[in-house]
Amino acid sequence: MAIAIEEVTLPKLTNEEISRYSRHLILPEVGMEGQQKLKAAKVLCVGTGGLGAPLALYLAAAGVGTLGLVDFDTVDASNLQRQVIHSTATVGMLKVDSAELMLKGLNPNLNVIKHNTMLTSANALDILKDYDIIADGTDNFQTRYLVNDACVLLGKPNSYASIFRFEGQASIFGAKDGPCYRCLYPEPPPPGLVPSCAEGGVLGILPGLLGVIQATETIKLILGIGEPLVGRLLLVDALGMSFRTLKLRKNPDCPVCGTHPTVTELIDYDQFCGIEKPKDLGPLEIAQNKAVAEAAVVDGIPQMSVQTLKKKLDAKENIFVLDVREPHEVPIASIGAPLIPVGSLAARIAEIASHKNDEVIIHCRSGARSQKAALILKEAGFTNVSNLAGGILAWADNIDPSMPKY
């Protein structure tokens, strides 16, 4: 199936372009006309991170005429483990600017349109409307649902890929007569069940693998060749190197793309996903990464600052500090606390039962897992449990600058 690129007048190719794309032109499945379709195509990359990096690079290399880039973020050194479109030299730069440098360096013919903004219900329709295909490379559920709904409302195909640790998914949503993201996942998970970015971790190559799959599907749609993943979900398991496809059906009762849609305009996706609105800190992702709880008490658990913990330790107060990270994190940075990973805590409460009435302070890397652990202990009858706000990262920032941050 192809998408509706204006075939009336396809743009001509210059001699330089013909020479550049020769390996495409000599493929019968592409040829001059296919290359012209690529030049005429306008693709929007939502996110220029793990998925967006390989996606945008390969689309630029292939000769897509116009690439829109949506990203509000700046390049951080920890991005470079996987976001190959950025570089050490561009750390600190806006991601859209950094990406543009690499993309234009690769292919000066490319028309890059930068949207240095977070995609929201207020701007999504306006931003998406001028593109032919949307490729969603974001890392949060709110934007996934937002992009999905906007694509269905605008009638644009959504080249979808998502990753977690060693696994990925890919599909095409929003194609005519095809399913959309909500056909697969009608509801987002409640935020309480979602670990923060930091805990997930990801093998750097994984978004590389899936991003190129996304680019492949996008190019197939533009050229109208092969069988795009419409109505199929590709599951990639990098550790087993296994690729499986499962059938995806269009749900006739889907609230967005079904026969009687109830969602006919973009909604409040933060509310939909049960996420609190970001405060002054800015976009949600940044607020979560810098997880410093501004509230003194969250869900009944007092939040303790690292400064207060330091005072208590220096004064040799009778406190019990518990580290709930994973064993492989301890060698990176530690404040010497005993370790019970949060996943095993419920099963191992007996080991710390003697501290039931002591002042217990729990820490992890950034303060998210330790908050969960605190709730587990409170549930189990511990009477004085606090969460170390900001975790060991806050300790490295405020108390011990020699400590590595990860």
Next chain:
Amino acid sequence: MKIHIPTPLRTYTGGQETVNVPGSTVSGVLAQLTKDYPALQANLFTPEGKLRSFVNLYLNEDDIRYLPAKEDSPTQDGDELTIIPSIAGGYCCCR
């Protein structure tokens, strides 16, 4: 029959990617699965015992929601059940 466990839930199955569980229907197999690995219960099911909506179950290639008998679909030894949670970048809906 074989059940494919997604990465985030493998901590509850001792790291195994696939487990073998007997049963003659999908719901029977799931009940046995959560009996063998109790920590999976809260991740897969609501307190009322319904499958969580952001977890999809596939019997071989088919989403069980679209099978005529849904969770009561009969299963055979050679069948495979796959659990697919909703994922988005660094986030996963279950752990």
